[in-house]
Amino acid sequence: SGGSGSSITRGVPTAGRISSGAVVELETGFNLQDMDILRLALRNPDFTTAQRVAQAINQTFPGTAHAENGTVIAVRAPQGQSVAGFISSVENLPVSVDTPAKVVIDEVNGVIVMGEAVRVSTVAIAQGNLTVSVQESPMVSQPNPFGNGQTVVTPQSSVTVEEEMGRRMQIVGGQTSLSSLVNGLNALGVSPRDMISILQAIKAAGALQAEIEVI
Numbered sequence: 001s002g003g004s005g006s007s008i009t010r011g012v013p014t015a016g017r018i019s020s021g022a023v024v025e026l027e028t029g030f031n032l033q034d035m036d037i038l039r040l041a042l043r044n045p046d047f048t049t050a051q052r053v054a055q056a057i058n059q060t061f062p063g064t065a066h067a068e069n070g071t072v073i074a075v076r077a078p079q080g081q082s083v084a085g086f087i088s089s090v091e092n093l094p095v096s097v098d099t100p101a102k103v104v105i106d107e108v109n110g111v112i113v114m115g116e117a118v119r120v121s122t123v124a125i126a127q128g129n130l131t132v133s134v135q136e137s138p139m140v141s142q143p144n145p146f147g148n149g150q151t152v153v154t155p156q157s158s159v160t161v162e163e164e165m166g167r168r169m170q171i172v173g174g175q176t177s178l179s180s181l182v183n184g185l186n187a188l189g190v191s192p193r194d195m196i197s198i199l200q201a202i203k204a205a206g207a208l209q210a211e212i213e214v215i
Helices: 047-060 083-090 178-186 192-204
Strands: 038-041 065-067 072-075 102-106 111-114 123-125 130-136 139-141 152-154 157-163 170-172 211-214
Touching (some): 111 192, 123 192
Parallel strands (some): 102 211
Antiparallel strands (some): 130 157
8 A cells, every 4th residue: 555545455355264163062972882873974965975875885784874865874783793893994985975066266365176077068258358557647837937926736647548459259168077178268368366257257147067155
């Protein structure tokens, strides 16, 4: 900022984030070994992931698991095996997680993260930048020695407009891979902050097959 009150602000200074937050828990007493059925809750609910977890458990321990919904998988320890040992074996099973189609945007730092499942339908994009510059150059007006005038400061302003030329409408989307989408957006030659606006405009046009989350 300058002494005259002019200033430049980058990003959104009023945005903030509390990492992880806090959890308040009340301890409840139970005996793990006496439990007949255990229910595993997914941190990120998803029907496909829940079904894959149940299938992975049943491949190693047949008939011991089933997905009740997109969040909970009910499991039963096999006969002759401790519940703790069964849970230890279950939590080490490899499972392919279903990744939702999501675009995460950090407007404060200008960061964009896109998942592998993000797709963009064929869409044409044109983007250009218009820069307006105003420059103040005060001039001192001094009268003749015997003119009985007063020395005054007269403002002198110059306004220039620069428009980036050579931008063409670019066709983006219609591909099956994330790399093709990224290459199409990079072909526009825009900054990450401009790309945020482009992605939001693509979403408004109905061509972005993903959820946008702004943090």
